[in-house]
Amino acid sequence: MAKRPDELRPVQMVPGVMPYAEGSCLIVCGDTRVICTASVDETLPPFLEGKGQGWITAEYGMLPRSTKQRKPRDGSRGHMDGRSVEIQRLIGRSLRAAARLEALGERTLIVDCDVLQADGGTRTAAITGAMVALACAMLKLKREGKISAPPLATQVAAVSVGLVDGEQRLDLCYEEDCRAEADFNVVMTLEGKFVEVQGTGEHGTFDKGQLDGMLALAHKGVAQLFAHQMRAIGAENLAELTGS
Secondary structure: OOOOOOOOOOEEEEEOOOOOOOEEEEEEEOOEEEEEEEEEEOOOOHHHOOOOOOEEEEEEEEOOOOOOOOOOOHHHHOOOOHHHHHHHHHHHHHHHHHEOHHHHOOOEEEEEEEEEEOOOOHHHHHHHHHHHHHHHHHHHHHHOOOOOOOOEOOOEEEEEEEEEOOEEEEOOOHHHHHHOOEEEEEEEEOOOOEEEEEEEOOOOOOOHHHHHHHHHHHHHHHHHHHHHHHHHHOHHHHHHHHOO
16 A cells, blocks of 8 residues: 555564674664664873763664665765765764763764665664664663763654655655655754755745645654654653653
8 A cells, every 4th residue: 555645664673683783773664774873992192181071973874775776885985975974964963963962971873774674764864763773872881870960851763755746755766756846855953953954846835834744744754753753762761761
């Protein structure tokens, strides 16, 4: 059965799939699959040393056969492609918006997002799954007594929306994304505030009414993603991490 324009694709979030990592999550959104791991590094970037706070950063990559045609590894080209750099910066910004960096102590949490299979929405899936992996790593630090204050201020999640054949649609797959007149990636907090909105008219234009409609769709979609995150992390664990 085809999904309705205002529906998410089937979503799964499976925490703890990488036992060596302090936190991890496999996120599945339709045919898009991303594995997210959070690692703790007891050092800081030089610009933050001695400032009494922690840092969260991210790396993003696609496996060679995550796409229909083989994508060469960045290492084989000797540099990262611009898209990967832009996405990992977006992931880092989004996660930092959810955290109380001063509660982390002088350490870095590194989140790696590796795309196993791509069918649209890899960056939004990466952000949403990375939130789960990050929370798991923070919980481990807290229960080991390495941090005391609640390290999370909120949750973040992300979803794509777009205009396809003149119709506003939520959570675009690759085929929809390729022919969308306009498409957006929307990152939001649990409280309904925007962290980032990335959007453009790819093959057309859009008016304010259409933009408002797409943002309303995004709000509906992330509300459902937050519920998935809460089940994956656990309501009691989230309460411990946020101090609520």
